[in-house]
Amino acid sequence: MSTTPIAEYALLSDRHSAALVSRGGSVDWLCFPRFDSPAVFARLLDEEAGHWSMRPSAPCRVTRRYLDRTMVLETTFRTGAGTVVLTDVLLVGADNSGHRLGAGAPHVLARRLSCTEGEVTVEVEYRPRPEFGLITPLLSEVDGGVTSRGGAEWLVLTSPVRLVVGEDDARGTVRLRAGDTWYFALHRSTLETPARVWGQEELAAGVDATVAAWRSWSDLHQTYDGPWRDLVHHSGRVLQALSFQPSGAIVAAATTSLPEDVGGERNWDYRYAWVRDASLTMEALWVAACPDEASDFFAFLTTAAPSLAKDKALQIMFGVGGEHDLTERTLPHLHGWRGSRPVRVGNGAWQQRQIDVYGELLTAAFRLADQLTGIDEATRRFLIACADTAAERWREQDQGIWEVRGAPRHFLYSKLMCWAALDRAVALADQLRAEDRVESWRRTREEIRDTVLRQGWSDQAGAFTQYFGSTELDASTLMMPLVGFLPADDPRVLATIDAIAERLTDDQGLVYRYRAEGGVDGLAGEEGTFLLCTFWLAQALAMTGQVGRARAAFERAAAYRNDVGLLAEEVDPATGELLGNFPQAFSHIGLVNAAWAINQAEHRTPTRALP
Structure with a gap:
């Protein structure tokens, strides 16, 4: 069973789907492509029901916040050897005019790791479990990431480092020095857009565009x-x-x-x-x-x-x-x-x-x-x-x-x-x-x-x-x-x-x-x-x-x-x-x-x- 306190979680949204991310950097809830879809990650309700975690291997102090006027989450891990910042976001896409925030959402969960000082090793663990943990999908290495097929789900995980595919998960480590930034992403396939590996520059632009879109919406609409x-x-x-x-x-x-x-x-x-x-x-x-x-x-x-x-x-x-x-x-x-x-x-x-x-x-x-x-x-x-x-x-x-x-x-x-x-x-x-x-x-x-x-x-x-x-x-x-x-x-x-x-x-x-x-x-x-x-x-x-x-x-x-x-x-x-x-x-x-x-x-x- 899951024991993580409810207060440990933060919300991500692209106005189609929702994800919950723990203070420890684990995505323990994600429903694609709609809020009421079956969960791809459901560790929120059972330890064995799937997650995607990114966290320093060394003991660390954790602080987090939403970036100003957005629903983009920033989690800062401070270890004895350095500091790494994890930015989590469900991309809202390109068409965000007027009240259309999220209209072009590509169904992508993006995660950015940036080392701001020293050197930090981050452990990555990816365990998708479609249909609320009922399915253990087939994972396969591809150039630039890992594919996941099982049930109705076809997912592609973008990773700038090689993840070793095991029996039921994919794992790896990322060693970052001050100034390094790497992007990861999980893309769900749809009839309109097949899932694929995303490029680093493409993900950087998507994260920046999402931050800008939320800020534009807030500045335009929030007058209280x-x-x-x-x-x-x-x-x-x-x-x-x-x-x-x-x-x-x-x-x-x-x-x-x-x-x-x-x-x-x-x-x-x-x-x-x-x-x-x-x-x-x-x-x-x-x-x-x-x-x-x-x-x-x-x-x-x-x-x-x-x-x-x-x-x-x-x-x-x-x-x-x-x-x-x-x-x-x-x-x-x-x-x-x-x-x-x-x-x-x-x-x-x-x-x-x-x-x-x-x-x-x-x-x-x-x-x-x-x-x-x-x-x-x-x-x-x-x-x-x-x-x-x-x-x-x-x-x-x-x-x-x-x-x-x-x-x-x-x-x-x-x-x-x-x-x-x-x-x-x-x-x-x-x-x-x-x-x-x-x-x-x-x-x-x-x-x-x-x-x-x-x-x-x-x-x-x-x-x-x-x-x-x-x-x-x-x-x-x-x-x-x-x-x-x-x-x-x-x-x-x-x-x-x-x-x-x-x-x-x-x-x-x-x-x-x-x-x-x-x-x-x-x-x-x-x-x-x-x-x-x-x-x-x-x-x-x-x-x-x-x-x-x-x-x-x-x-x-x-x-x-x-x-x-x-x-x-x-x-x-x-x-x-x-x-x-x-x-x-x-x-x-x-x-x-x-x-x-x-x-x-x-x-x-x-x-x-x-x-």
Whole structure:
């Protein structure tokens, strides 16, 4: 099994695929040619499932960073005899104009070794294992590298030094002196571009072009200038890195089956496009980077969800190419991260009913209205259908935002977001040319509001609760002021915020989604605190004018970013380790929105006395 801490990893992306690189210089996760493709390297989930490592043979000190305004990783190894810098990058290709960053990605993972002082010997070990470690491919030496064939994969490794091909791997050493620079690369064959050995100058140009492309995108799009500016901009780049350029889809995370509970069964595949997560990502990019991908995103959903008008239900998630069938299965040959099994691919939640998605989608459309002035007829009809569906289905029970695998319930958050769907639809009616529906949408919106206020509040809990008739707290109720359902200074909102801050947090002040031991989610075991929920608390506190408490909550959550600024889904309350799929879009969305809310609060008169 794999034991490397999740925080040890850094993300690479070409907006098609994702790789994770450890502090030790090992690529332990790589999915070619898409985020949701089978992994070529999966040591993240099992020691025997493939990797590509480059590391000095001598003991060394390690530091790393992303190059300024990029997602290009630089790892510096300092030995007693010298220093070598490893630069890792998924090449984005030549066509990077406008929002087309990654459009010409050649499906190449490039690695540059540069010796900056002294002399260093670096050991290279290449062990591809296609299909999540199921296949041991045939490796062959060729001029300038090594070929790998097995299953559906044809890979070519470029190496400027000879690697000795063994029974199931290729190994070699590189001796570098100050001033030496060598390039390595892994190229995946496609129908359009057969894999090949790349030249040194060609790789140098590709790395430089990728650095320039990320910097150009950042300079063009990132204008936020409030508190935690660098963190917000970096989170914006992470969210951009989790977007699938060919379709406009946005994945929830780059990985599958990193657990919410070490050794437990809460291990899910997040390499897909959730309507909810992607909509919230688009909203966060409105703050962190001008989201000129808005039209692509809505076009993706309009194409991916043609069944909405037919059966009045929007599927909650899709493959990054718009695929509907995401049938879940387990990979029994993998032992899982720290023995957390089963390892899953696919996600059974694709068949769930979650009626909140209409609210997130229309809220994103409302926020991005300036980018959607020229929406086509299909997108206009799709957004109208989303509002009509929310109006029709809001009374239904569902699985809720947390995708519980227990019995459906009348979750408050789901009703809240149906209200938000209709509220935003009314505001967008002129742009959608739906003036004839406004009166009906308003009536239903008010009916939802009255029902939530009547059935969602618990005198016993002294707060709004998880589902109608419940006394259980749920962090998703923090969204009530965030979407404008109630004013932030409403006594019921203030009481709910305080109840969550006091009774739904761990000893460090991090917020749980809910108390898993209640059995509502149909799963055994516990889970960690949820970083998104802690950022929600910060955002809600800022809206009440409690800026001091908001800043403290923000700092508590942001402190769990790793050394290169990445956040996972959860934090282990016992150890403080990162848990869950990584990096997690939800967590970076929360950081961006909380920083924005605090910035706004600091520039207006508070509605409640500061502590």
